[in-house]
Amino acid sequence: MTVCTCPASVAMANRRDNLKTIWQSPEWKAANKIFHSLHPDNTCERCGRTGKIVPGHTSEDYLDMSSYIAKVRDNRCEALCGMCNWQESKGKNPCPICVSRKSEVIHYIGQYQEECFYCLPDAVIEKRELRKAGYKKWIRDMRDADNAKRREEYKRRKSVEK
Numbered sequence: 001m002t003v004c005t006c007p008a009s010v011a012m013a014n015r016r017d018n019l020k021t022i023w024q025s026p027e028w029k030a031a032n033k034i035f036h037s038l039h040p041d042n043t044c045e046r047c048g049r050t051g052k053i054v055p056g057h058t059s060e061d062y063l064d065m066s067s068y069i070a071k072v073r074d075n076r077c078e079a080l081c082g083m084c085n086w087q088e089s090k091g092k093n094p095c096p097i098c099v100s101r102k103s104e105v106i107h108y109i110g111q112y113q114e115e116c117f118y119c120l121p122d123a124v125i126e127k128r129e130l131r132k133a134g135y136k137k138w139i140r141d142m143r144d145a146d147n148a149k150r151r152e153e154y155k156r157r158k159s160v161e162k
């Protein structure tokens with residue numbers, strides 16, 4: 001196996017090693033234990049699902065691990081399920097309407113969205129569908145016009161040949 005030695009890969013590998021070291025450190029284990037003892041219900045603070053929770057972190061937390069460990073220990077992190085934590089790393093949150101409906105499938109949305117597509121009011125969806133239909137019609141008209149022009153051209157040429 002060849003190992004890539006470009007600076008970016010080395011930095012990535014180091015970060016992974018650092019994290020591995022941190023997850024194995026007694027400080028982290030103690031902090032994590034306290035955190036979990038404060039969340040005995042194992043409920044995700046964002047989506048309300050229960051199961052395995054983790055102390056949520058922001059990307060800045062990685063810059064200073066000792067303060068992140070302190071944050072976990074002092075319960076200054078959100079308790080998140082694995083999914084919410086993973087989506088957070090992509091800047092996404094659970095759709096509040098999915099959450100309030102306690103739907104089985106919870107969709108994730110971007111920062112500026114208020115609800116997921118599935119929770120949009122019918123009127124909004126209708127408008128969207130109409131717009132889509134309008135676009136299709138426009139494409140169809142363009143194509144028809146194009147074909148008509150081509151037919152004209154064909155006819156013209158035919159008459160010249162005669």
Ligand SMILES: [Zn+2]
Nearest residue numbers: 044047081084
């Ligand atoms: Zn969650």
Ligand SMILES: [Zn+2]
Nearest residue numbers: 095098116119
């Ligand atoms: Zn939704």
